[in-house]
Amino acid sequence: MNAVVDTDRLIEGLGPAYLDLSDRIWDMPELRYQEERSAAAQIGMLEAAGFKVTRNLADIPTAFMAEAGEGGPVIGFLGEFDALAGLSQEAGIAEKRPVAEGGNGHGCGHNLLGAGAILAAVATRDHLKARGLAGRVRYFGCPAEEGGSGKTFMARAGVFEGVEAAFSWHPGSFNSLFPSQSLANIQAYFRFSGRASHAAASPELGRSALDALELMSVGVQYMREHMPEKARVHSAITRTGGLSPNVVQDDAEALYLIRSPQIPEVMALFERVRKIAQGAAMMTETEVGITVDKACSNLLPNTVLDELMQAEMERVGDSGFDDADLAYAGEIRRTLHENDIAAVYQMFGIEPEAEPPLLAGHVLPGPRHDLILPGSTDVGDVSWQMPVAQVMAASNALGTPFHSWQLVAQGKSGAAHRGMLFAAKTMAGSAARLFEAPDLLARARAEFEARIAKTPYRCPIGPEVDLPFRRGAS
Template sequence: MRNDPIPLTRVSQAVEVKAPDYVALSDRIWGMPELRFQEHRSAEEQIAQMEAEGFRITRAVAGIPTAFVAEAGEDGPLIAFLGEFDALAGLSQDAGVAEPRTATPGANGHGCGHNLLGAGAMLAAVAARDALRAAGRPGRIRYYGCPAEEGGSGKTFMARAGAFDGVDAAFCWHPGSVNGVMSARSLANYQVYFRFRGRASHAAGSPHLGRSALDAVELMNVGVNYLREHVPQESRLHYAITDSGGMSPNVVQARAEVLYLIRSPRVSEARVLLDRVRACAEGAAIMTGTTWEMEIDKACSETLPNTALETAMHRNLLEIGPPPYEPADRDFAKAIRASLTEEDIASGVASYGADPAIGAMPLHDGIVPFDGTSIAQYGSTDVGDVSQIVPTAQLWGGCWAVGTPFHTWQAVAQGKSGAAHKGMVLAAKAMAATALDALADPDLLDRAKEELARRHGGKPYVNPIPDEVVPPPLRARA
């Protein structure tokens, strides 16, 4: 039986009361330079905030120093809010400046808005806890501080350790250019190192004695480039040469390394594609007389949308309405858009599955319609592994000028803007309100869980990271 719902006004009031603290937190994390699994200062900022709010802290989840959990409540269903705080390499950009400019060239930057993502999810967790407490309702609220979404799959390692077992529903959000439910099927991936070892020699005096590891890397890449024609259309293959074997062209390179990111719509397909890429490495080693080895760095599963929770979230978004953008917010958004091409803007709007007409707006003044249909997206996220275990719903918060590409200086420049903070607060309200709906309505939770089981088709979840692969911060000790 459904309990009487907690009024949305109470959730909004709780969020508004807390918002200034979390706006400041998002700004502090914005300037921190740490990358995957090195986000110690950001994690400590979040832990201190949640301790101040009276949440119980569990550190080093899954053995990862920067992963933690903050929990409140003793009884009732367990609701999770997923937060992130990691940055991207080489994307330093001065805040509030509508041109590429930085006081710290080569430093890192929040080109994916994770400073906002974590602070907004924490705000939702505190608001939901406060609303439950005021109403005298049971329910447990848990915030997950998740490191290394960018290139590290922190949540996948956490999932393998059982960190999300027993959770009844999970909520997350992401900064973007629109306001609306994020019902998306992301790509699964494997990130894998291929290392080649050869034999050094004088490149002119005795080249016949050398066996070039760099030749092996290049031949492997040529093979993979030919492979692209013969993989599923939705698959993606990316690589970076991470060790070219030295700086001298007069030495046959005895070592070389290439890092591959292999994506497909389902993790089972990504495994098959990994085997085909591995065959290219083996062939390259045979051709060059070198040896090779492969090391899986990380992996993540595809997301499983949950229409039951997403429909409830969409209803709350409509009731809350879009962020109350101000003239100054629109002026800055227009300045940012002056640096974008028409193709940038059209591609950005299309990536959300939104009406192309939104591309004419400097900031999105509405809520994207939702009819229960999921769209395909070609990025990857470790939220996918949480969604394989727990019914999970996500949303977009309109924090950036419409059309802003991800992982760009334009995204970083807007990370402390007024619009960004307003989009963050909207996301917190919608997540908190939907979590409270789930706690008040056992039928909603049941339908969400039944949908997750149906999407699995009777097959159990299998974590894509092999047991022998430990998180990067623990590898030196392993």
Template sequence: MNEHPLWTHVEDAKDRFKALSDRVWATPETCYAERQSAAAHLEELTHQGFRVQESIAGIETAVMGEAGEGGPVIAFLGEFDALAGLSQQADVAEQVPLEAGANGHGCGHNLLGSASLLAATAVKNWLAETGTPGRVRYYGCPAEEGGAAKAFMVREGAFDDVDIAITWHPGSIPAVVKGSSLANARIDFTFEGRASHAAGAPHLGRSALDAMELMSVGVNYLREHMPDEARIHYAIIDGGGISPNVVQSRAKARYVVRAATAPEMLTLLERVRKVAAGAAMMTETTVTDKVLAAVSNLIYNPPLGAAMQRNLEMMGPPAFTDLDRAYAARFQETLSEDAILSAFRSLGIVEESRKPLADFVVPADAPPAELGGSTDVADVSWVVPTVQFWGANHAIGTQLHSWQAVAQGKSQPAIKGMVHAAAVMAATGADAFLDPDLRAEAKAALAKAVGPKGYVSPLPQGAVPPVADMA
């Protein structure tokens, strides 16, 4: 590994951020309820000497810290929300919940927020040491998992004066994120009917449950007639109760509609609405819907990506040991061959071995990999030149949103990958401070990508963060 001035600052500060990551891992909180996690990040921001702001954009668990004076504003974006139902004991290579049905950090956001704050802290200390003008910020962002907090923050102007945004996501192979993500909307459909005795007077009832099931059938037929990359998922929130001898008068389903761009997603959403209306008509019920959250597709910024790639190649992969590889191999044994090989192939790498951990970085000439999922980082990328990094934290093949990801979240490989990601991001941040041409090129690339219409929020007018709906 080659030396870089920022990497020394990362190494000097890393122990506190390992502790922060472990602390957040131990208190997994979901969408807009991340009070302990936000408090832990606020405490660390204060300890590190940042000027702190709370309740960014009116969101209780959104926090921000700033340091430095004058110059450009470079922001590091962090997250700390967990996922429901993924409780898992640390370091155990079989599915053993800490608490049945409880939350778990299956997407590695305990690592994500800690590394971004570590990078911001390293840059803060470097600015002070060198007297470089500029302000570094850390945004602690809640509710990435389905709550679209950053989309609401963008709408409220939280990033209006930011010049460059830098972030990352835990993974298994270190790479610069060059592909796009899918725009999506999360929407609740509520059917209202009329209750009756299911045997004595079934003709008097109007079943909301029937309507919800018919909507599901209609959406399944719709899947044949939508773009290949589009996705529609659903969950039953309220099935009308547990009494089969009652015609259910109320039912609710939550849908996620995804497509390549926000306009395509909104068009597909309207088709889903028509299916819901048809289901209500067939059952003589009524249906209402509520958009809880929506995010755009991610915009890759080539100048920033090239700068991050240079730092990644200069640094090389994390320095994993034989003990680290043996640890990861235990988890890789729980994964399918397809999962392992797809981890390589998704990044354009032809790799037939079963390496447990990445001892390489994805080269600059690898084809861009589509993220497949969605992220509210995308909305930031429409208004601020943004660059994102894939980390090397888990056994290769580990799927995000899995118990295996939770189990590895406090491990030595995970922490080494976290510190590695912080170093790559910090060095890229320093480049952005020192090189006005890089900032100008990044802004020009963003302007070209968004076009003359600019950013249009996918959130419906009047939408507010769905704090109560996600509880």
């Protein structure tokens, strides 16, 4: 029997239990480094499947690795399970209706991501056993992708060493390869400290931290004209110093996220932002403290694995969405703007269709090595440790924005489940091909080694940066 067909059969048999796992994780949306229940649910499934689990990777309580198999090469699967703040939403409806006001929600489909990657890992292990093949499968439970760079901290600790190649996936609007390039980033808190005083009786005695923060913002705005075209700088004011306008605020803080296509560019921009903050502090006679929160590298492409995964997607074929899937997608479509749909086509560099489908179950042509993800992922740091390829599987109505209530609402839908099975078949089939074709794995490794030889990996999070949950409140 053909190897990849064998993995498809295994996934069809195993699928229901892992679809249930994805729904259970959807029901317990936990933020970065707080994913205790989600991690425990995944560990329970893996141990029941006969995997040996190593907990507390990189001293992160919710990071773990599960391994099965003997001898041969080691192939990894990357899974996520963290949610986003403020995106609580009832499932299966087409109107904004939070389950808990201000609560969390899986606004990027990570409840599906981790469960689908485990399903692929278990099916690959079963395939090796059935064929009597040497090889080991490792599943990495990776917390805090959303704003925490969990994989970067894991890479810094060396937990991915010894893995020959790895696969992952992400829910989306199309069946396609995940863009093989992305934006690197660094995120840091800028906290200004001044001197409080009565704003009317003795304003001359005050030194306003809030003034300093606002001046920093103005300085960053002027810097935007002089940045690389694809660079981005985002910010959020996390502390204003109080609610009383008649007090000179002595404490203010902002969180800045800086992105660019390459880590050296990000670091250069970060130094410029640091100088702007220091200048704002000098202008206001305040002090500024800077705390790096997290960072991640850009994705390193691997054309060999991309071509393998593209072929596997085309072999798996259409997602098989049914009438119920289309009906619900139609309800969601009515809540979207035409620009949401245009943005998805733009992301993949293709011309919008006159009548965009409600669900895009077909596979886009590829691979496209010119595409750059207009965002960031800590999978980037894993891709500097080994060859990595990712699939994006159609799991929601075409045009659904990431990090939206609409995406959360679709997280337990039939289309989401079909997208997860499509991704699992693609990943397991790709891994099976690597185990059965050592020359293919050797080619992927050779390309990887050649790229690394030109630009060796340097973790963007230095050894002096502690894990966010150990730093306490900023």
